[in-house]
Amino acid sequence: MAEGIAISVHDTVPVWRGDTPGDALRRTVDLARAVEGFGYRRYWVAEHHGTPALATSSPAVLAGPLLAATRTLTVGSGAVLLPNHSALAVAEQFGVLASLYPGRVDLGLGRATGGSPASTARLGDPRGLGFDAQLQELQGYFGEGQSGVRAVPEPETPPRFWLVGSSVNSAVHAGRAALPYVYAHAIVGGGAPEALHAYREAFRGTPEQPEPHACVAVIAVAADSDERAERLAESFVYGQILMRTVDPEGVLPTEEETAAHRFTPTERQFLRSRIDPQFVGSPDRIAPRLADLVARTRADELFVLTQVPDHEARIRSYEHLAKIAGSL
Structure with missing residues (x-):
């Protein structure tokens, strides 16, 4: 973007009731095309395992269609969870991507596993090297x-390495390794500064990497009114409640299901704990709060994650957010 702060997408590919994983993945490709037109810099996809509500088990595989569908976006992982993989396998996967799309591939890495103990036990580097040795x-x-x-193919332009985390420890790790760093405010709010x-x-x-490159990743839902944004954001949080209580293997509820649900006081408290630290509302509500976050963190780039069941509203949210970023 010519002005303001650079803005990028972080996507978990949510699967909503009534959709197949294929529907969710195709909508991700459609969203990437849309945000490219809004001036976004990057499009990253997460890694999760054993979670039917999130169709993001393989960032390297999903990055291919995203790169093919776009022309200017840098596409990558947010993040490949390195303890789940052989370093050689990751190098080969991203070597293919970087050979086909030189200069457009990011390799964001995380130190977590992103799944249940059962999933983790079936993944990973059998040598058990530890993150530093793997990196x-x-x-x-x-x-x-x-x-x-x-590791072949050997691309002329290697992917750009990043570290993604949600703690001071991960931030120090990235600094000492001279990697660009993304703090996941979407996971742990308040710790970014x-x-x-x-x-x-x-x-x-x-x-x-002569200079630090510091980024913040937030959950953001922007709509034409505060009330509409709140309604949209509630569906994902209600899905978290369902997965933690009655349906751990389920997908995410529709907007209609969420509107019909009567939240208990405990559920309402959980809802607020997930929404209030993030950025949900009209542009007039969100813009000053994002400006304050950018000022307090001195972030070089902002990653935004909109998880709502209405695909058109999701695209509209990213359009609002691009305009906000241009004014920061």
């Missing part, structure tokens, strides 16, 4: 190689 190995495949092992300060303090530049 060093992975980076080596795009540099001098690892003990004679080559401290984390990004720690990231900058710990940062040790390299020729590839």
Whole structure:
């Protein structure tokens, strides 16, 4: 974007009642085309396992159709959860993407596993190297190689490495590794100023990344009115309630189901705890709060995640958010 703060998409590919996973994935491709027209810089997809409500088990696979459907977006993972994978397999997957789409591929990495213990037990690097050793190995495949092992194809322009986290510890980790860093305010609200300060303090530049690049990822639902935005945002949170109580294997409820539900005081408290720290409302409500977050964190880039059941309202939310970012 010519003015304001750079804005990018973080997507979990939510699956709503009445839709198939294929429907959700096709809507993600459609959304990527739309946000490209709004001036977004990146489109990242998350990694989750064993969660039918989120169709994002394989960021590398999903990145391919997203890259093919767009021309200017940088596409990547937010994040590949490295403990779930062999470093060589990740290098090969992203080597394919970067060879086909040079300069347009990000490799965002996370240190969590993103699934149940049962899922985690069936994934991962059998050598149990630990994150730091895996990261060093992975980076080596795009540099001098690892003990004679080559990850092919070897792209002329390697993917750009990032670290995604939600703690001061992860921020310091990214700074010491000289990686761009994204703080997940969407997961842990309130910690971004401290984390990004720690990231900058710990940062040790390299020729590839001479300056820190600090980002914040938030949940944001923008609509023409505060009331409409609140109604849209409630469906995803109600889905979290259902998954934690009566239906852990279910998908997400529709807007109509959510409107018909009578929240108990405890559920209402949970609802507010999920919505209030994030950015939900009309542009007039959201804009000053986002401006305050950007000022307090000195963020270089903003990632936004809109999880609502109405696809057209979702596209409209991202359009509102692009305009807000342009004014920050």
